[in-house]
Amino acid sequence: MPLPKNAPLDIKTIAKELRSGHRAALARAITLIESRRSDHQATARDLVQALLRETGKAIRVGITGSPGVGKSTTIDALGMYLIERGHKVAVLAVDPSSARTGGSILGDKTRMARLAASDHAFIRPSPTSGTLGGVAAKTREAMLLCEAAGFDVVLVETVGIGQSETAVCDMTDFFLALMLPGAGDELQGIKKGLVELADMIAINKADGDNIRRANLAAGEYRSALHILTPRSEHWQPPVVTYSALTGAGIETLWQKTLDHRTAMNASGEFTTRRQAQQVKWMWSMLEQLTMARLRADASVRAKVKRIEAEVAAGRISPALAAEQIAEMLR
Secondary structure (H helix, E strand, O other), rough: OOOOOOOOOHHHHHHHHHHOOHHHHHHHHHHHHHOOOOHHHHHHHHHHHHHHHHHHEEEEEEEEEEOOOOOOHHHHHHHHHHOOOOOOOOEEEOOOHHHHOOHHHHHHHHHHHHHHHHOEEEEEOOOOOHHHHHHHHHHHHHHHHHHHHOOOOEEEEOOOHHHHHHHHHOOOEEEEEEEEEOOOOOOOOOOOHHHHHHEEEEEOOOOOOHHHHHHHHHHHHHHHHOOOOOOOOOOOOOOOEEEOOOOOHHHHHHHHHHHHHHHHHHOOHHHHHHHHHHHHHHHHHHHHHHHHHHHHHHHHHHHHHHHHHHHHHHOOOHHHHHHHHHHHHO
């Protein structure tokens, strides 16, 4: 929803409408967060602060997997399963390539057809603004707004490449890695870093002729997990099979998510993780603000440009250049 160019934004009105669950107000608030205008950014900070007490109650689930694994179809099936049981589901789709391509949210919505049509669901892309830190900050803020609007389950989808997985893992309570059956040597397909982050591995497309291959793949992943250190001493990541197409196993996906939450609460690790995420978020925002300050000052921009040229020409080292730029901020 576009923001007015010059009209003042009434935080109290937006906050009141958002608390009432108005989807248009939520969309407008997230647009405010994504705006690069300094006045919009200041208003967005005030809005999130005003709504802070209404946040933090949702179950936050990160979902990753390589292209073609069926993330959108899985989210559609899981989201509808949750809605049928009285939940309100928000989906935030993170795509690090969106700064170049504009993202793939239209494609996502066609694959989440039932969710997109439901009044109890909200689907929104999270543009990167060219940096993964931008993804993390904007998605976290959007997640808080969704919680304040009454969504009690937030699903954060990542395209499943590189650091985007770590960024999404760091902002969610439960990190689900989706895998495919029969994709060659299963162990060769395992990315150690991803598996160590995952709170559960789920093999999709376990239907028809694929069931046997899905079960074999699950066995391979279970064996691999035994030789890796789990993310938490209080939780051994399970490996399950399911079919987003038929819905078989979707109930198990959600039950394991709830089991994980119960285990984390019992050990006190849930609170510790959330607190650590808040602090990490603060540092991420600080880095963003620092970079924004460098870009905002015309004289600083000119000096940085000259330093960049010196580095490119090999006249000064990147380390010395970084120190010179840091001095400008002091």
